[in-house]
Amino acid sequence: xxxxxxxxxxxxxxxxxxxxxxxxxxxxxxxxxxxxxxxxxxxxxxxxxxxxxxxxxxxxxxxxxxxxxxxxxxxxxxxxxxxxxxxxxxxxxxxxxxxxxxxxxxxxxxxxxxxxxxxxxxxxxxxxxxxxxxxxxxxxxxxxxxxxxxxxxxxxxxxxxxxxxxxxxxxxxxxxxxxxxxxxxxxxxxxxxxxxxxxxxxxxxxxxxxx
Numbered sequence: 001x002x003x004x005x006x007x008x009x010x011x012x013x014x015x016x017x018x019x020x021x022x023x024x025x026x027x028x029x030x031x032x033x034x035x036x037x038x039x040x041x042x043x044x045x046x047x048x049x050x051x052x053x054x055x056x057x058x059x060x061x062x063x064x065x066x067x068x069x070x071x072x073x074x075x076x077x078x079x080x081x082x083x084x085x086x087x088x089x090x091x092x093x094x095x096x097x098x099x100x101x102x103x104x105x106x107x108x109x110x111x112x113x114x115x116x117x118x119x120x121x122x123x124x125x126x127x128x129x130x131x132x133x134x135x136x137x138x139x140x141x142x143x144x145x146x147x148x149x150x151x152x153x154x155x156x157x158x159x160x161x162x163x164x165x166x167x168x169x170x171x172x173x174x175x176x177x178x179x180x181x182x183x184x185x186x187x188x189x190x191x192x193x194x195x196x197x198x199x200x201x202x203x204x205x206x207x208x209x210x211x
Contacts, residue, residue: 002028004123004198006073006083010091010166011128011179012158013150014138019185020128020194021086027195030082033072036064044146046099054099058108062092066115073120089119094161098154122172124198128179129163132156 007024009017018034025032037043042057069089096108130138132152139147166174175197184191 002199004082006085006120006122007198008085008088008122008125009128010088010125010162012130012135012155012162013147014135014142014155015128015130016138016179016184017086017128020126021084023184023191025084028082028084030084031072031075031079033068033083033085035087036068037061040064047146047149050099055104055108058092058096058099059111061095062108062111062115065089065092066119069119085122088122088125089116090165094165095158097161098157125166125169125172125174126194126198127162127166127174127176129159129176130179132159134180 007030009021009024011017021032021034024030040057040060042053042060046053046057065087066089069085072083072085093109093112096105096112100108132155135155136150136152139150163176166176177194177197182190182193184194
């Protein structure tokens with residue numbers, strides 16, 4: 001029996017989270033929850049003026065992620081099916097830590113702490129690790145106008161927050177997958193490698209952390 005009912009894919013901007021989430025949801029016939037960032041009216045403004053727009057951006061993402069995950073998880077429980085997402089709710093906290101000033105962060109944490117207990121914990125998280133240069137390359141390839149001003153310094157800071165948090169995570173296991181050389185969209189052997197990781201604790205050098 002496949003042991004997971006709730007799989008979350010994580011990684012920095014441009015890591016390939018959405019592509020992998022789509023593939024896994026198809027393979028496992030699972031409900032899919034994708035982050036709805038394109039409709040966020042603050043995102044383009046944030047990249048142009050981070051200090052001015054960071055707080056409304058992070059609050060709006062917090063609300064959107066909570067609303068979507070709560071609805072999907074309620075439906076998932078009702079249907080006793082499987083759920084695959086391309087983000088963790090904790091993502092809100094990690095990006096806030098990069099983008100917010102101390103006083104803003106304290107207020108943000110109050111909202112976050114009210115919402116977090118109402119959400120289900122994933123059974124496993126796949127973290128797609130990529131070098132900053134490859135993240136920049138992927139971001140440029142997909143050509144989203146609002147992402148054109150993302151700097152390598154910003155991506156490096158986000159990576160640090162992700163890995164610091166996930167390496168200390170105690171509530172769910174995390175698979176850290178070095179994905180620079182992986183192309184799970186176009187190469188079947190790379191996708192099979194990931195599927196084997198999900199079905200086995202023998203990770204061939206990929207770090208598997210368990211609570």
